Amino acid sequence: GISLSPLIDSQDEYQKAVAIICGSGLGMLADALSNQDAFKYSEIPGFPHSTVQGHAGRLVFGELRGKTCVCMQGRFHMYEGHSLCKTTFPVRVFKLLGVDTLIVTNAAGSLDDSLRPGDIMILKDHINFPGLCGLNPLCGPNLDRFGPRFPAMSGCYDAGLRRIAMEIGKQLGVAEVMTEGVYAMVGGPNFESIAEARLLHRLGVDAVGMSTAPEVVVATHCGLRVFGLSLITNKVVKSYDDPEAVDHEAVLAVGRRRAQTLQSLVMELVSRLDINNNTGPDQEGALTETCPDDLISTGHTEALQLSEAGSDVSV
Ligand SMILES: O=P(O)(O)O[C@@H]1C[C@H](O)[C@@H](CO)O1
Numbered sequence: 001g002i003s004l005s006p007l008i009d010s011q012d013e014y015q016k017a018v019a020i021i022c023g024s025g026l027g028m029l030a031d032a033l034s035n036q037d038a039f040k041y042s043e044i045p046g047f048p049h050s051t052v053q054g055h056a057g058r059l060v061f062g063e064l065r066g067k068t069c070v071c072m073q074g075r076f077h078m079y080e081g082h083s084l085c086k087t088t089f090p091v092r093v094f095k096l097l098g099v100d101t102l103i104v105t106n107a108a109g110s111l112d113d114s115l116r117p118g119d120i121m122i123l124k125d126h127i128n129f130p131g132l133c134g135l136n137p138l139c140g141p142n143l144d145r146f147g148p149r150f151p152a153m154s155g156c157y158d159a160g161l162r163r164i165a166m167e168i169g170k171q172l173g174v175a176e177v178m179t180e181g182v183y184a185m186v187g188g189p190n191f192e193s194i195a196e197a198r199l200l201h202r203l204g205v206d207a208v209g210m211s212t213a214p215e216v217v218v219a220t221h222c223g224l225r226v227f228g229l230s231l232i233t234n235k236v237v238k239s240y241d242d243p244e245a246v247d248h249e250a251v252l253a254v255g256r257r258r259a260q261t262l263q264s265l266v267m268e269l270v271s272r273l274d275i276n277n278n279t280g281p282d283q284e285g286a287l288t289e290t291c292p293d294d295l296i297s298t299g300h301t302e303a304l305q306l307s308e309a310g311s312d313v314s315v
Contacts, residue, residue: 023106025255033062065271123228181206
């Protein structure tokens with residue numbers, strides 16, 4: 001397998017790691033990492049392949065303002081045909097590697113007229129529509145060493161990190177384009193019909209996308225602290241008189257326009273993380289586990305092969 005030893009040479013240092021998942025067109029967040037070491041997903045056993053334009057398909061390790069980071073340059077979506085276990089597989093790998101805090105980002109369409117393309121919505125909560133219908137990555141035998149059978153999801157977006165992010169927004173002079181809101185995940189890959197958009201709006205959804213919620217469910221299950229943000233890339237069409245129609249290229253273009261701001265925001269947030277204060281489950285020993293048979297036998301990963309631990313962890 002591929003040695004991930006650069007990441008975990010010092011377990012003490014690695015306990016302070018932060019993981020970042022880049023949304024559509026937001027892969028440039030990884031460019032901010034120094035001392036990079038990158039692996040293509042296709043080289044990592046157990047990782048699905050990224051098939052979506054704007055998702056490079058690389059796992060990038062490095063440092064951000066002195067903190068060890070691992071960054072998914074490209075995520076996996078249910079609509080690509082991956083099982084939810086596969087789409088969230090990297091989150092469990094992060095946990096096993098000793099990651100403490102997960103930053104999830106996505107591109108999303110706004111239902112709320114006050115949210116405009118280019119705005120940044122800090123996730124206060126989510127509605128996991130596939131999850132409500134039983135499409136949940138936690139379905140199947142519970143993996144007790146990751147977390148409980150019935151995990152709470154209230155408070156899954158850390159209030160302290162949300163507050164810090166808003167403060168940083170003020171410092172960076174972008175507070176007027178930042179707000180908190182509720183993200184809803186739908187299955188995609190089609191964008192919403194007008195009736196669906198109206199329904200989401202009535203339900204109190206601020207922004208809609210096709211990812212993130214399953215990752216956050218799995219991260220919360222295993223005690224990771226989570227911060228999430230949506231880059232609003234388009235307005236969701238809610239009127240039969242509106243001739244506009246969203247497309248993926250427009251989504252990516254807004255990402256390019258906001259690249260610098262998002263990078264600055266994430267870098268500053270990472271620099272302020274008080275990582276060892278996370279009160280999630282004890283992570284001691286995560287790196288000294290051998291091959292997690294339960295993950296494989298329950299089909300939760302299908303191919304996770306963390307061979308030996310310590311500085312020899314490989315996937
Ligand atoms: O990976 P994210 O959730 O940022 O991607 C969004 C949802 C679809 O994958 C794509 C549509 O343009 O952007």
